[in-house]
Amino acid sequence: MVAPATPKSWYLPSKPHKFCPGCGHGIVLKALGETIDELDIQDKTIFGCDIGCSLLAWDFLACDSTQTHHGRTTPVMVGIKRARPELITIGYMGDGGGYSIGSQHLLNAAVRNEKVTLILVNNTNYGMTGGQMAPTTLPGQKTETSPYGRDPDLTGYPTRGPEFISELTPEGAYVARATVSKYKQLRRFLRNALRNQIEGNGFSFVEVLSTCPTNWRTNAQQTWHFLEDEMEQYFAVGELKSPFGRGDK
Amino acid sequence: MFLEVLISVQKVIGETKKAFLTGNEAIVWGCLAAEAEIMFGYPITPQNEIMHYWTRLAPEYGKGFLQTEDEISAGFTVCGAIQGGIKAFTATAGPGNVLMQEPFGMAEAMRLPVFAVIQQRGGPSSGTVIYSQQEVSLTAFGGNGEGHRIVYSTATHQELYDYTIKGFNTAWKYRFPTFLLGDGYQAKMREPLELYEPSERGIEIIKPHALIGVEGYISEGREPQHLRNIYSMEEELYDVVLGFEAEYNSIKNDIIEYSEFQCEDAELIIISHGVVSRAAEDAVTALRSQGVKAGSFRPITLRPFPREQLLNIIGKSNAKKILIAESALGQLERIVKNEIYGQTLPIETLFMPGVGIIDYDIMQKVKSIL
Amino acid sequence: MALIRIALAGEGGQGVQSVAEIIAEAAYNEKKQTIYIPNFGLEQRGGVSIAFIQVSDTRIGAPKFNKADVVLALSERAIARTSAYSDENTLFVYDSSFKIDPDELPRQVKRIIALPAIDTANSELHPRVFNIIIMGAVIGLTNVVGFDSAKEALENKLGYKFESNPELRTLNYKALEIGKELAIKSLQEGVFNHA
Numbered sequence A: 001m002v003a004p005a006t007p008k009s010w011y012l013p014s015k016p017h018k019f020c021p022g023c024g025h026g027i028v029l030k031a032l033g034e035t036i037d038e039l040d041i042q043d044k045t046i047f048g049c050d051i052g053c054s055l056l057a058w059d060f061l062a063c064d065s066t067q068t069h070h071g072r073t074t075p076v077m078v079g080i081k082r083a084r085p086e087l088i089t090i091g092y093m094g095d096g097g098g099y100s101i102g103s104q105h106l107l108n109a110a111v112r113n114e115k116v117t118l119i120l121v122n123n124t125n126y127g128m129t130g131g132q133m134a135p136t137t138l139p140g141q142k143t144e145t146s147p148y149g150r151d152p153d154l155t156g157y158p159t160r161g162p163e164f165i166s167e168l169t170p171e172g173a174y175v176a177r178a179t180v181s182k183y184k185q186l187r188r189f190l191r192n193a194l195r196n197q198i199e200g201n202g203f204s205f206v207e208v209l210s211t212c213p214t215n216w217r218t219n220a221q222q223t224w225h226f227l228e229d230e231m232e233q234y235f236a237v238g239e240l241k242s243p244f245g246r247g248d249k
Numbered sequence B: 001m002f003l004e005v006l007i008s009v010q011k012v013i014g015e016t017k018k019a020f021l022t023g024n025e026a027i028v029w030g031c032l033a034a035e036a037e038i039m040f041g042y043p044i045t046p047q048n049e050i051m052h053y054w055t056r057l058a059p060e061y062g063k064g065f066l067q068t069e070d071e072i073s074a075g076f077t078v079c080g081a082i083q084g085g086i087k088a089f090t091a092t093a094g095p096g097n098v099l100m101q102e103p104f105g106m107a108e109a110m111r112l113p114v115f116a117v118i119q120q121r122g123g124p125s126s127g128t129v130i131y132s133q134q135e136v137s138l139t140a141f142g143g144n145g146e147g148h149r150i151v152y153s154t155a156t157h158q159e160l161y162d163y164t165i166k167g168f169n170t171a172w173k174y175r176f177p178t179f180l181l182g183d184g185y186q187a188k189m190r191e192p193l194e195l196y197e198p199s200e201r202g203i204e205i206i207k208p209h210a211l212i213g214v215e216g217y218i219s220e221g222r223e224p225q226h227l228r229n230i231y232s233m234e235e236e237l238y239d240v241v242l243g244f245e246a247e248y249n250s251i252k253n254d255i256i257e258y259s260e261f262q263c264e265d266a267e268l269i270i271i272s273h274g275v276v277s278r279a280a281e282d283a284v285t286a287l288r289s290q291g292v293k294a295g296s297f298r299p300i301t302l303r304p305f306p307r308e309q310l311l312n313i314i315g316k317s318n319a320k321k322i323l324i325a326e327s328a329l330g331q332l333e334r335i336v337k338n339e340i341y342g343q344t345l346p347i348e349t350l351f352m353p354g355v356g357i358i359d360y361d362i363m364q365k366v367k368s369i370l
Numbered sequence C: 001m002a003l004i005r006i007a008l009a010g011e012g013g014q015g016v017q018s019v020a021e022i023i024a025e026a027a028y029n030e031k032k033q034t035i036y037i038p039n040f041g042l043e044q045r046g047g048v049s050i051a052f053i054q055v056s057d058t059r060i061g062a063p064k065f066n067k068a069d070v071v072l073a074l075s076e077r078a079i080a081r082t083s084a085y086s087d088e089n090t091l092f093v094y095d096s097s098f099k100i101d102p103d104e105l106p107r108q109v110k111r112i113i114a115l116p117a118i119d120t121a122n123s124e125l126h127p128r129v130f131n132i133i134i135m136g137a138v139i140g141l142t143n144v145v146g147f148d149s150a151k152e153a154l155e156n157k158l159g160y161k162f163e164s165n166p167e168l169r170t171l172n173y174k175a176l177e178i179g180k181e182l183a184i185k186s187l188q189e190g191v192f193n194h195a
Helices: A023-038 A052-058 A073-083 A095-099 A103-111 A161-168 A184-196 A218-235 B002-011 B023-033 B048-062 B071-081 B092-112 B136-141 B158-174 B184-188 B232-253 B275-289 B309-316 B331-339 B359-370 C015-027 C076-085 C117-124 C127-142 C149-165 C166-189
Strands: A045-049 A066-067 A088-094 A116-124 A174-179 A204-208 A238-241 B016-023 B040-041 B064-067 B088-092 B117-120 B150-153 B178-181 B188-196 B258-261 B268-273 B295-297 B301-303 B321-326 B347-351 C004-011 C033-040 C046-055 C070-073 C091-095 C111-115
Touching: A023 A052, A023 A116, A023 A184, A045 A052, A045 A073, A045 B158, A066 A161, A073 A103, A073 A116, A073 B040, A073 B064, A073 B071, A088 A184, A088 B178, A095 A103, A095 A161, A103 A161, A161 A174, A161 A238, A161 C015, A174 A218, A174 B321, A184 A204, A184 B232, A204 A218, A218 B040, A218 B048, A218 C166, B023 B048, B023 B117, B023 B158, B023 B178, B023 B184, B023 B188, B040 B048, B040 B071, B048 B064, B048 B331, B048 C076, B071 B088, B071 B092, B071 B232, B088 B092, B088 C015, B088 C111, B117 B158, B117 B184, B117 C004, B136 B150, B136 B232, B136 B331, B136 B359, B150 C070, B158 B188, B178 B184, B178 B295, B184 B232, B258 B275, B258 B309, B268 B275, B268 B309, B275 B321, B275 B359, B295 B309, B309 B331, B321 B331, B321 B359, B331 B347, B347 B359, B359 C015, C004 C015, C004 C076, C004 C127, C015 C033, C015 C046, C015 C127, C046 C076, C076 C091, C091 C127, C091 C149, C111 C127, C111 C166, C117 C127, C117 C166, C127 C149, C127 C166
Parallel strands: A045 A066, A045 A088, A088 A116, A116 A204, A174 A204, B040 B064, B040 B088, B088 B117, B117 B178, B150 B178, B268 B295, B268 B321, B321 B347, C004 C070, C070 C091, C091 C111
Antiparallel strands: A174 A238, B016 B188, B150 B301, B258 B295, C004 C046, C033 C046
């Protein structure tokens, strides 16, 4: 068997990377790296990460990158894009940074159809800080701040981000939800999202369902089960809005 | 295309002209003269007109603008644009200044040439929309950093124009977040000033440079730029912060500005900043005519503070007392006391938080303490 | 009891902090003064993980210290990070399976001890109790807490896991015992000394 090639847009001196064993970030960044290579945009990509596990990607790619603050990746990418429209800005964040503290910025960037690409890695908890409840934690799911299981009466139901974002965005936006369990589809959605920015159509947003065995306290089997049999049932995978025609689910 | 840009830059002011403007408008002309390219902002009194004037002039001069969803976003979009190498700025006040401390903190950590105008209003919280000097601590030492910032406290509209131009240059030269600390009075009042092309006065406008999306191709071997503001170990951060401090200290003397009036033989030195210094100087003149040997010291840069200069002036005077006058409850006093530690002259204070101070107020206070 | 200072260092996920907590709790249960402070990097797994433990009969001052009485390096990377905490009074302990340059070991040290903790865990017990062997070693080297106190504290922290799987209890107690014996044996044998 031939080992898959390391993407050219990966920064080798920062490997091996710092993500936990079994973390989905490695898969997402692999797909992103391959997509950047395929679209040949390494030299004009700006990669911004949030605070949280995504910050471990600050020197992951061989692209100009910047850390930001928690929830503030979106406005920093917006600022860069407005200053330098020729650059391809990719904001990388988690479900906490995107749907909680950063939701204000996310939905306003969506409303304004900002020509940035945002990738939100959803693992249903705040990973780096030790596994607290997040906007996308499932009902009944135990986390450090919902130790008896998330109670929707008290804390509401999980946020379905791509759904509300696709409602807010005008035509020209691209909104999708992918999963690390379906790699080819993830690649396709990332390609479409970046194509959307390259062609200047508008806002592009991809949520990626991902794994966190460390904070879920699951073994390999349990991890895949939670992702495929629970998360993917609650969060519908597919393209919600696309200038390229409705894709497959 | 290049020629057009050249012409449009020259056409902004052209010949030196006298004008009678509000402070907010004067600032906008200063931003244009400084070759600012984009403003990000959010409505809050008393700086709104900066956005109003900017958006009206923007199309004519090919400038950009975005009203963001809040001040946090305004601050961070400015940071992003600056990282991309464009002269971006913002303006705010009061609670907006509080929110902006988060992005200003990132600018401190990542050495971003942010220039921001602060038009102080009453505080805390929503306070008043009118005036104060209550954002001194916040502007000079806000955020969770160590105050590695440059703060100019202006007193006249001419200074609003002059220090806007200087503020951009200082920011882009030294890469410490730089602030023009004005207030609601300066923002709204009208005063004559002269608008000029910086080049006519020998002022070179420093060109911006990018920190990401820099020249060269990574695919051809250029090193990718990885910018960070978080570290794994205490020791790493320690080195970074001390590095900032060393650099900040090394440039202090190039940046510090102050003015003094009649301090040489003064028996009482009045220390004040911003518009209050105008009243202080008037008070000194009036007091002198009544036989009171008063003098006035005004720090123009609150950060870095003109410590040596003030100590020197106190030392050379006959001062037996110091009076600190501010439209706040000790925010200037706290800085002054810290800076002149070791000085043993008694310090009196005139604190009028959120209220304008006139010469009469200072004179009454002086009479009560002499 | 005079002040004892212990520095434990390893990779995130090895259980460095768990062991330190258990020791500190055991000391507290013995009514001793104790402070434990963790020090770690950003990552949840991997990355630096250092624990500073102090135990004494009298009040303890600052939570961090410059030089330790015992340093235990649970990973190869940890050796470089913890050498600085060693001086001529320090027992410097690492695992005998580490492949390291002798230059990386601290020069100023009372004694360097190489324990076969990882091998023992892998061959006789279970890789997961490697950190409990180390905990036993700490006790064997310093007597910072009594063996029974340590067992009790271990039970308090991990008891819930032992409920569902009583074999784990046996395994952990055995690891503790073996760790202590390994340490005592190495002290008696006098392992090579760099000083």
